[in-house]
Amino acid sequence: xxxxxxxxxxxxxxxxxxxxxxxxxxxxxxxxxxxxxxxxxxxxxxxxxxxxxxxxxxxxxxxxxxxxxxxxxxxxxxxxxxxxxxxxxxxxxxxxxxxxxxxxxxxxxxxxxxxxxxxxxxxxxxxxxxxxxxxxxxxxxxxxxxxxxxxxxxxxxxxxxxxxxxxxxxxxxxxxxxxxxxxxxxxxxxxxxxxxxxxxxxxxxxxxxxxxxxxxxxxxxxxxxxxxxxxxxxxxxxxxxxxxxxxxxxxxxxxxxxxxxxxxxxxxxxxxxxxxxxxxxxxxx
Amino acid sequence: xxxxxxxxxxxxxxxxxxxxxxxxxxxxxxxxxxxxxxxxxxxxxxxxxxxxxxxxxxxxxxxxxxxxxxxxxxxxxxxxxxxxxxxxxxxxxxxxxxxxxxxxxxxxxxxxxxxxxxxxxxxxxxxxxxxxxxxxxxxxxxxxxxxxxxxxxxxxxxxxxxxxxxxxxxxxxxxxxxxxxxxxxxxxxxxxxxxxxxxxxxxxxxxxxxxxxxxxxxxxxxxxxxxxxxxxxxxxxxxxxxxxxxxxxxxxxxxxxxxxxxxxxxxxxxxxxxxxxxx
Numbered sequence: 123x124x125x126x127x128x129x130x131x132x133x134x135x136x137x138x139x140x141x142x143x144x145x146x147x148x149x150x151x152x153x154x155x156x157x158x159x160x161x162x163x164x165x166x167x168x169x170x171x172x173x174x175x176x177x178x179x180x181x182x183x184x185x186x187x188x189x190x191x192x193x194x195x196x197x198x199x200x201x202x203x204x205x206x207x208x209x210x211x212x213x214x215x216x217x218x219x220x221x222x223x224x225x226x227x228x229x230x231x232x233x234x235x236x237x238x239x240x241x242x243x244x245x246x247x248x249x250x251x252x253x254x255x256x257x258x259x260x261x262x263x264x265x266x267x268x269x270x271x272x273x274x275x276x277x278x279x280x281x282x283x284x285x286x287x288x289x290x291x292x293x294x295x296x297x298x299x300x301x302x303x304x305x306x307x308x309x310x311x312x313x314x315x316x317x318x319x320x321x322x323x324x325x326x327x328x329x330x331x332x333x334x335x336x337x338x339x340x341x342x343x344x345x346x347x348x349x350x351x352x353x354x355x356x357x358x359x360x361x362x363x364x365x366x367x368x369x370x371x372x373x374x375x376x377x378x379x380x381x382x383x384x385x386x387x388x389x390x391x392x393x394x395x396x397x398x399x400x401x402x403x404x405x406x407x
Numbered sequence: 408x409x410x411x412x413x414x415x416x417x418x419x420x421x422x423x424x425x426x427x428x429x430x431x432x433x434x435x436x437x438x439x440x441x442x443x444x445x446x447x448x449x450x451x452x453x454x455x456x457x458x459x460x461x462x463x464x465x466x467x468x469x470x471x472x473x474x475x476x477x478x479x480x481x482x483x484x485x486x487x488x489x490x491x492x493x494x495x496x497x498x499x500x501x502x503x504x505x506x507x508x509x510x511x512x513x514x515x516x517x518x519x520x521x522x523x524x525x526x527x528x529x530x531x532x533x534x535x536x537x538x539x540x541x542x543x544x545x546x547x548x549x550x551x552x553x554x555x556x557x558x559x560x561x562x563x564x565x566x567x568x569x570x571x572x573x574x575x576x577x578x579x580x581x582x583x584x585x586x587x588x589x590x591x592x593x594x595x596x597x598x599x600x601x602x603x604x605x606x607x608x609x610x611x612x613x614x615x616x617x618x619x620x621x622x623x624x625x626x627x628x629x630x631x632x633x634x635x636x637x638x639x640x641x642x643x644x645x646x647x648x649x650x651x652x653x654x655x656x657x658x659x660x661x662x663x664x665x666x667x668x669x670x671x672x673x674x675x676x677x678x679x680x681x682x683x684x685x686x
Contacts, residue, residue, distance in 0.1 A: 173593050200599035211594035215612040224608050228599020235604050277594075284598055 123149045123320055124170070124288055129179030131165055131344075139165040140344045143179070149287075150318045152311065154325050154335035154352070158364050162344040163324040167290040170322075171203045172196060183288065201228035204281035206310075208293035208324075210273040214266035218257065218276050221265050222248040225283035244283070251279040255309065271302035275309070282313060289314065289321040295330060303327065307334040328360065476657050483665055484658035488651065492663060495647035496670070498561050499633040502643050506565045506633075507626045510572025515618075517573055518580030525584060525592075525610070534577070541574025550636035561642030568629045568636070575628075579621055580614065587613045616685040623678030627671060634667050 124147040131140040139162045147153055155163050168174035170181055172188060181188045183202060191199055204225065212221045226244045227235055234240065240248075252258045255275035260268065265276060274294060281289060294310065295303035311334050314321050325331050331338055332352040340348030340363035347362050348355075357369040423429065435441040485492065520526045520534030549570055553563040587610060595609035637645015644663060651659040 171597055173597060197599040197601060200597060203597075205594065205597040207590060207594055209590060211588075211590035213591045213595065213609055213612050214588075215615070216608070220608075224595055224600070225598050227595065227601075227604045227608065232601060232603045232607075235600075236607050280594075280598070290597075 123147055123184060125180075125182045126170070127180050129166075129169060129181060130177045131162070131169055131174065132177045138344055140169070140176070143344075143346060145339065145346065145349075147288075147320045147322065149320055150314070151336050152314055152321045152323065152334065153337045153339055154323050154331035155339050155341060156325060156328060156331050156363060157341035159326075161341040163341055164292055166341065167205070167292055167322055167324060170288075170290055171200050171205060173205075197228055201284055202286050203288045203290055204284040204286035206274075206277050206281045206289060206291040206294050208296045210270070210277045212265040212273055212276055212280075214264070216265060217261070218252070218263050218265055218268070219248065219261040221276055222252060222279045222283055225280040228284065247285075248279070248283050251282050252276075254313075255279050270298050271306065274298065274302075274306050278306075278309060278313070282317070287319065289319050291321055291323040293324050293326065296326060303330060304333075310334070328355065331355075476660075479657035479661040480665070482658055483662035484656070485662045488647070488656070488659045488662075491647050491650075492644075492659070492666065495637070495644035495663070496666060499630065499637070499643035499645070500670075502561050502564045502568060502633045503626060503630045506568030507572060507622065507629050509565070510569040510625070510629075511576055511618075511622050513569070514573045514576035514580060517577035518584065519606070519610075521577055521581035522584035524587075524589070525606075534581075538574050538578050538581070541570055542578065546571050546632050546636055547639055550639050550641040554640045559640040559642070564633060564636055564641035564643055567641055568632055571632070572625055572629065576618075576621060576625060580618060583614045583617050584610060616682075619685045620678070620682040623674075623681050627674035627678060630670060630674060631667070 124145075126143050126145040129140055129143040130138075132138050143166060155166065157163050165174055169176040170188065172191070176189055179189070183199065186199055188196075188199055213224065216224070220238065223238070223240050223244065224235075226240055226248070230240060230244070249258065249261070252261060255278055257268075257272060257275055257279070260272065265273060268276065277294075289310070291310065295306055298306060307330055310321065310323070313319070323331075323335065332355060335352055338348065338350060338352050338355060339346055340359065342363050348359050360369050361367065420429075433441060435444065517534045517537050520530045521538055523531055526534065546567055550563060550567040553566050553570075557563045557566065591613065592605060592609040595605050600608060633641075633643040634645045634648065637643040637647070638649045640646065644667065648660060648663045651657075651663065
């Protein structure tokens with residue numbers, strides 16, 4: 123559905139952020155994009171919806187060549203690609219409902235949005251999504267009155283009210299605690315399954331990537347160095363992506379005694395995933 | 408200092424710090440330059456103070472007049488020129504409100520255009536030069552120009568104050584827009600919103616509170632300025648004040664000044680109230 127070929131991005135400063143990216147996403151697949159800070163993950167997903175202009179290459183969504191669009195056509199294309207942000211990027215001084223409805227901006231005219239007179243079916247859909255993410259009671263609260271996890275739920279509702287085909291997700295859990303992170307990732311997964319959405323998720327946390335993605339793409343210094351199933355991620359591959367590091371810290375952590383209460387309060391941390399959690403919290407940070 | 412000396416210094420700082428002796432790095436690294444600049448500034452200040460000529464006889468003479476003037480504050484005369492004062496105050500208030508409304512309305516588009524992060528370069532340059540022109544000249548100079556153009560009276564005053572308001576508000580608004588949280592703007596743009604929708608949904612919510620606060624602040628500046636530009640003939644309470652001064656009716660002048668102080672206090676109180684409410 124989404125095809126990137128030969129995508130390069132060079133910043134005016136001369137930094138080469140992306141080189142020759144070839145990537146193809148089928149409908150309904152969740153792809154995790156992992157890699158060290160500065161590898162170009164954010165740049166890559168911002169090139170897709172053209173918040174950043176790619177220097178060369180082609181990006182096609184179904185039959186539309188995205189790199190050549192401008193003005194009205196670009197806005198029309200952006201409606202089909204919703205974005206979820208690190209640190210939520212809600213408009214703090216607007217209410218929760220206004221934030222969710224802002225996902226419809228590409229569909230309504232200026233005066234309607236200026237006067238906040240959205241069509242009834244948009245409002246119904248926005249409210250249904252707020253219910254779905256468990257925040258229907260907060261519709262008139264100001265966005266900055268919510269907690270981190272709640273804000274990210276509003277961010278998700280805002281993205282979905284766009285009725286997109288593709289979700290571009292930039293570090294959705296970077297500022298959330300481990301439990302909330304898992305809840306958010308699970309919610310994203312469920313919603314993608316319900317609506318058969320493709321998603322690209324930038325993520326630092328390798329454990330979360332393995333737990334929730336169908337496919338993992340590793341990016342290093344602007345190049346794709348790994349593309350495969352989550353369970354193919356071995357210590358060697360992590361070394362190719364991130365550089366030399368002792369990836370197998372599981373034993374140390376077990377010996378350092380994870381206290382009982384902690385394991386109980388985070389059920390997601392138990393099971394095989396605990397090893398991966400240790401991997402991400404212990405070594406990559 | 409060359410690189411080796413700096414490296415040496417860093418090394419000794421580490422050695423000192425390891426034994427618990429540590430001072431903040433000085434703002435100017437080279438001690439010679441540091442002392443030279445300090446002593447230079449002190450000498451210049453001393454010379455500058457010495458160059459002021461004071462005619463003490465004239466000061467002594469003026470003191471008694473100043474005392475007269477201050478004495479008038481104990482018996483301000485609100486009544487003998489009552490009608491003039493009321494007319495002047497009403498005229499000033501009208502000028503203040505009209506000029507603030509016009510000025511802010513014009514400052515918003517100029518401010519949007521002068522914010523480098525949302526305006527294209529040609530528009531940015533045009534809007535910045537409007538701001539520069541408006542801020543270069545003090546209100547009195549502009550008032551003199553407009554009095555020459557439109558004749559004596561409040562019209563010249565209103566145009567002067569509106570013009571000055573544009574520079575002030577547009578500059579501060581543009582700076583506020585340049586500082587805004589860009590992620591919120593990106594998020595709105597990513598939904599497929601148009602430029603105007605982005606302004607309305609991502610920029611306006613972030614700058615509105617400050618815009619209202621600044622408008623209130625400007626309202627009270629404009630009132631104070633309206634008292635000053637009246638002196639050069641641009642209408643308002645300043646004209647009344649000027650007349651009373653030139654007639655040596657200090658008791659009336661005192662009354663007018665007291666009224667100005669009261670109105671400014673009210674504005675101040677009102678604007679801080681409004682700012683708290685919009686936060």
